[in-house]
Amino acid sequence: xxxxxxxxxxxxxxxxxxxxxxxxxxxxxxxxxxxxxxxxxxxxxxxxxxxxxxxxxxxxxxxxxxxxxxxxxxxxxxxxxxxxxxxxxxxxxxxxxxxxxxxxxxxxxxxxxxxxxxxxxxxxxxxxxxxxxxxxxxxxxxxxxxxxxxxxxxxxxxxxxxxxxxxxxxxxxxxxxxxxxxxxxxxxxxxxxxxxxxxxxxxxxxxxxxxxxxxxxxxxxxxxxxxxxxxxxxxxxxxxxxxxxxxxxxxxxxxxxxxxxxxxxxxxxxxxxxxxxxxxxxxxxxxxxxxxxxxxxxxxxxxxxxxxxxxxxxxxxxxxxxxxxxxxxxxxxxxxxxxxxxxxxxxxxxxxxxxxxxxxxxxxxxxxxxxxxxxxxxxxxxxxxxxxxxxxxxxxxxxxxxxxxxxxxxxxxxxxxxxxxxxxxxxxxxxxxxxxxxxxxxxxxxxxxxxxxxxxxxxxxxxxxxxxxxxxxxxxxxxxxxxxxxxxxxxxxxxxxxxxxxxxxxxxxxxxxxxxxxxxxxxxx
Amino acid sequence: xxxxxxxxxxxxxxxxxxxxxxxxxxxxxxxxxxxxxxxxxxxxxxxxxxxxxxxxxxxxxxxxxxxxxxxxxxxxxxxxxxxxxxxxxxxxxxxxxxxxxxxxxxxxxxxxxxxxxxxxxxxxxxxxxxxxxxxxxxxxxxxxxxxxxxxxxxxxxxxxxxxxxxxxxxxxxxxxxxxxxxxxxxxxxxxxxxxxxxxxxxxxxxxxxxxxxxxxxxxxxxxxxxxxxxxxxxxxxxxxxxxxxxxxxxxxxxxxxxxxxxx
Numbered sequence: 001x002x003x004x005x006x007x008x009x010x011x012x013x014x015x016x017x018x019x020x021x022x023x024x025x026x027x028x029x030x031x032x033x034x035x036x037x038x039x040x041x042x043x044x045x046x047x048x049x050x051x052x053x054x055x056x057x058x059x060x061x062x063x064x065x066x067x068x069x070x071x072x073x074x075x076x077x078x079x080x081x082x083x084x085x086x087x088x089x090x091x092x093x094x095x096x097x098x099x100x101x102x103x104x105x106x107x108x109x110x111x112x113x114x115x116x117x118x119x120x121x122x123x124x125x126x127x128x129x130x131x132x133x134x135x136x137x138x139x140x141x142x143x144x145x146x147x148x149x150x151x152x153x154x155x156x157x158x159x160x161x162x163x164x165x166x167x168x169x170x171x172x173x174x175x176x177x178x179x180x181x182x183x184x185x186x187x188x189x190x191x192x193x194x195x196x197x198x199x200x201x202x203x204x205x206x207x208x209x210x211x212x213x214x215x216x217x218x219x220x221x222x223x224x225x226x227x228x229x230x231x232x233x234x235x236x237x238x239x240x241x242x243x244x245x246x247x248x249x250x251x252x253x254x255x256x257x258x259x260x261x262x263x264x265x266x267x268x269x270x271x272x273x274x275x276x277x278x279x280x281x282x283x284x285x286x287x288x289x290x291x292x293x294x295x296x297x298x299x300x301x302x303x304x305x306x307x308x309x310x311x312x313x314x315x316x317x318x319x320x321x322x323x324x325x326x327x328x329x330x331x332x333x334x335x336x337x338x339x340x341x342x343x344x345x346x347x348x349x350x351x352x353x354x355x356x357x358x359x360x361x362x363x364x365x366x367x368x369x370x371x372x373x374x375x376x377x378x379x380x381x382x383x384x385x386x387x388x389x390x391x392x393x394x395x396x397x398x399x400x401x402x403x404x405x406x407x408x409x410x411x412x413x414x415x416x417x418x419x420x421x422x423x424x425x426x427x428x429x430x431x432x433x434x435x436x437x438x439x440x441x442x443x444x445x446x447x448x449x450x451x452x453x454x455x456x457x458x459x460x461x462x463x464x465x466x467x468x469x470x471x472x473x474x475x476x477x478x479x480x481x482x483x484x485x486x487x488x489x490x491x492x493x494x495x496x497x498x499x500x501x502x503x504x505x506x507x508x509x510x511x512x513x514x515x516x517x518x519x520x521x522x523x524x525x
Numbered sequence: 526x527x528x529x530x531x532x533x534x535x536x537x538x539x540x541x542x543x544x545x546x547x548x549x550x551x552x553x554x555x556x557x558x559x560x561x562x563x564x565x566x567x568x569x570x571x572x573x574x575x576x577x578x579x580x581x582x583x584x585x586x587x588x589x590x591x592x593x594x595x596x597x598x599x600x601x602x603x604x605x606x607x608x609x610x611x612x613x614x615x616x617x618x619x620x621x622x623x624x625x626x627x628x629x630x631x632x633x634x635x636x637x638x639x640x641x642x643x644x645x646x647x648x649x650x651x652x653x654x655x656x657x658x659x660x661x662x663x664x665x666x667x668x669x670x671x672x673x674x675x676x677x678x679x680x681x682x683x684x685x686x687x688x689x690x691x692x693x694x695x696x697x698x699x700x701x702x703x704x705x706x707x708x709x710x711x712x713x714x715x716x717x718x719x720x721x722x723x724x725x726x727x728x729x730x731x732x733x734x735x736x737x738x739x740x741x742x743x744x745x746x747x748x749x750x751x752x753x754x755x756x757x758x759x760x761x762x763x764x765x766x767x768x769x770x771x772x773x774x775x776x777x778x779x780x781x782x783x784x785x786x787x788x
Contacts (some may be wrong), residue, residue: 089569258650260641349711354650354659361677394679400713401678412717414725430768437776444783 021449030067032058033074033129037122044119044162051164055125059132059169059312068093075126078118084124089143091132092147110389120154121163127151128166141181147434152190161203168209175213188217199234206242208248213344224258231255242453246275250289257292257355262300267445269293275453288350294321295355298328298362320346320513328359331367333388336360364389364398365407372408372421379418393415531560534724535580543585550591557584582611583632586624593631593694605632620700628691630664637672645672663691671702678713680706684697707731711745720757723749 036055043051054460072093079086127147132142150172155167171194178187191214198207211234218227249272256265279286284360294304309315309322321341327336340347340356347353367387371378384395399419402408410421561581575689587606592601605628612625629652636645645668654664660666665673667690674682683706687699707730714721714729727738743750748757 102664222653224647224650228647258647259642260646339585354646357673358646358676360673364677390679391681393681397680397710397713399680400710400717404713404716410717411719414718440780444780447787448783 005182015443028078029062029070030073032062033070033126034077035064036125037078039073040121040125040166041119044121047162049162049165052121052162056165056169059128062129063132066129066136071126071130071133072313074129078122088251089123089126089130092134092143118161120158120160121166124151124155124158124163124166124170127154128170128173131170131177135173135176137313138180141177144177145181148177153196154199156194159201161201163220164203164205167203168205171206171213173211184217184220188214191217195234204237204239205244207236208244211236212244212251215248219251219254224255225406227251227255228259242275243277246272246285246289249275250285250292253289253292253296254351256295257299262296265296266293266300267442269296270446271449276378279311283313286313290314291321291350291352292355294318294325295352295359298325298359299355299428301362301365303329324356324359328363328366331363331365331370331387333360333363333367336363365402365405368399368402369408372419373412376420377418379421380412381417383419456518528560528564531557531564532580534560535584538584538587542591547591547595549634550587551595554588554591555586575615578615582608582619582622585611586622586628588636589628589631590624590694593697596697598635601635602632611652620638625783626664627694630668630691631694633665633668634671634695634698634702635670637675638698638705640705642672663768667691667695670691675706677708680710703731707741711741715747715758718758720755723754723756726756 024299036058039051039055043049043055046195071287072090075086075089075093078297079089128151131144131147131151134147135141148170151170155163155170171191174190175184175187191210195207195210195214197203198210211230214230217226218224218230227271231252236245240248249268253272256262256268269292273286275295276282276285276289290308294308297304304325307316309325320339323339323343324336327339338358347356361387364387368383369387371383380392380395380399383389383399385391387395389395390397396412396414399410399412403410403412408421410419412419538550538557541553554724563586564577572732585604589601589604589608592598592604608628610730611619612622612629633645633648633735636642636648647657649669652659653667654662659669665678667686671683671686674680674686683702687696690699691698703720708732714726723735723738726742727733727735730738732738732741739749742756749755750757
């Protein structure tokens with residue numbers, strides 16, 4: 001049901017995105033950086049972090065179009081000629097050759113009138129761009145490292161709240177630098193110290209980013225204990241953006257899965273999927289989360305849906321997992337072992353190998369279950385043959401365990417060496433109501449999370465799209481999947497949007513009043 | 526550099542430990558721990574010399590083995606957590622220890638016998654080995670196999686593997702492991718059989734003679750019919766389940782509240 005309904009929304013989103021992407025093409029990177037600098041100025045002047053957010057949203061695609069000349073020009077044009085920060089920043093870029101600089105002079109006229117010095121946020125932003133640019137070539141890694149440290153020091157000494165969103169991104173770049181240089185572990189003390197500071201300053205964005213950085217660094221080195229302790233000692237800021245939440249939930253899911261707490265892991269992974277950016281925008285994350293989710297689902301005894309493996313983004317990446325799912329579904333140990341050895345390298349790279357090895361017992365259980373459903377009496381010897389077990393003796397123990405664990409309902413008659421399968425239990429009783437209660441709790445949780453998310457989404461959009469009724473958007477969690485940069489034009493309407501936004505927030509708090517949405521309810525669940 | 530007295534004691538410890546004198550080892554270990562603390566090597570201070578660290582590590586390793594031989598599990602736990610610093614944080618500075626993996630394996634078995642499966646898996650994940658190399662290391666492969674067999678219920682394999690321990694110390698855990706398995710099997714039998722001949726029960730539970738079975742049966746409260754040589758398991762009657770009214774009411778109220786918020 002939800003699938004069908006989500007499709008049109010998805011398509012619309014795609015359209016909007018392509019529209020959006022077509023527009024900025026005429027802008028040269030230099031012009032874009034300049035415009036961004038202006039936006040940051042404005043953000044600082046008006047205490048409006050959303051301008052900064054908009055600037056940072058363009059970071060990903062801007063990053064790909066950077067080169068030395070672009071950066072040099074951008075710095076030259078935003079800063080007055082005798083600014084010390086300008087010189088400091090230019091020193092990170094190679095000297096311009098004469099030919100190039102002539103070129104620049106002819107195309108862009110240097111402003112004649114003396115410019116005021118831009119706010120420090122702009123400098124950090126430009127440094128972030130330089131850092132990303134330096135990371136594109138291996139020769140520049142040492143330089144990037146130095147720049148990263150200098151930038152961190154600068155950021156921390158400035159201590160400006162208006163800088164927080166940029167700072168969060170800088171920390172990401174710092175992590176990337178350390179990782180590319182190859183000693184991610186060395187960065188951990190920096191992150192931990194900065195995380196403490198950020199928490200004290202209520203700098204939510206940076207704190208969220210840093211917690212994720214630290215978790216990632218722990219998991220990279222398989223330090224699950226420490227990661228678990230970190231989680232129990234910190235609280236993830238709820239005001240953080242969806243992408244950070246998605247990452248956090250993914251890491252949580254990983255840790256819980258290792259600790260055999262599959263139900264909790266599954267909940268976290270579901271959250272991660274829901275909060276993640278659309279599949280086409282961030283395919284890597286989408287694939288990684290799904291890989292883990294499939295394994296966890298299997299460990300819980302569920303079989304993932306077939307349609308998942310037909311998803312265009314996932315189909316190829318999940319090939320190995322699909323084979324595993326098939327093996328588990330058939331309860332065939334030999335098929336499982338073959339698949340495991342065939343895709344071992346892949347699973348190892350995904351860090352799911354040890355989790356998949358744990359599936360072995362599930363394969364056996366499924367096998368026994370299938371047998372118990374199809375036979376009313378079967379000899380232990382046949383079970384042993386059918387499931388490729390090593391000995392009849394083992395088969396007896398395994399079947400015994402399966403009966404005790406409630407996988408099957410039956411008895412073993414030892415004297416005759418066979419298993420008798422009992423009839424299926426009736427579908428009523430306290431267990432059933434427990435299962436039902438769990439399901440309802442899950443649905444309610446899903447709904448509440450979605451409301452929260454679309455609410456957060458509204459906040460960040462501050463847009464005037466949902467003119468009709470804010471509740472309409474809140475109602476459906478598809479809403480949260482709108483790309484964040486869907487609206488650029490309403491700079492002027494910002495004030496009005498904020499007003500509406502406040503109303504909206506109020507309405508959410510009041511929990512909404514009764515209206516005629518009753519019949520819809522049935523469809524959603 | 527470590528004080529000469531410490532080195533002297535360390536030499537002595539090595540000799541005594543290889544000769545197998547447990548009591549003397551214990552005495553020496555206590556003295557060495559004091560000496561290590563004085564030299565700032567037990568709780569690491571400053572930037573110690575790698576050579577000293579190797580000595581400290583060796584002493585702790587001997588301590589860990591000694592704890593297992595004297596069957597003092599909490600003491601093993603302490604030694605092992607101290608050793609983890611050496612294994613994890615100084616792995617780039619120190620030459621690898623030949624006793625590292627036997628000890629890590631022992632730690633895994635300890636977790637297994639204490640039925641701390643979640644900790645077992647967490648520890649397994651954090652081993653500095655590639656996942657497919659785990660089975661290649663005999664010390665680690667042993668606990669991994671044991672865990673797998675225990676989980677799927679191949680108890681006879683566990684039983685047969687008890688003599689195949691890669692190191693002498695592993696056998697110290699066998700007894701408690703066997704106790705765990707017997708209880709597991711017994712609970713399976715209670716669920717899976719109506720009755721079982723005494724002789725077969727003995728083989729299933731890995732007992733050598735009937736009197737052991739009888740003692741075990743008494744412990745678990747099984748009815749033994751000696752004339753027919755049969756054990757009958759008390760059939761679990763379909764006991765009347767009380768419907769927890771309060772819980773249901775609470776749940777319903779909760780749903781009502783949630784629905785109110787949605788609509």
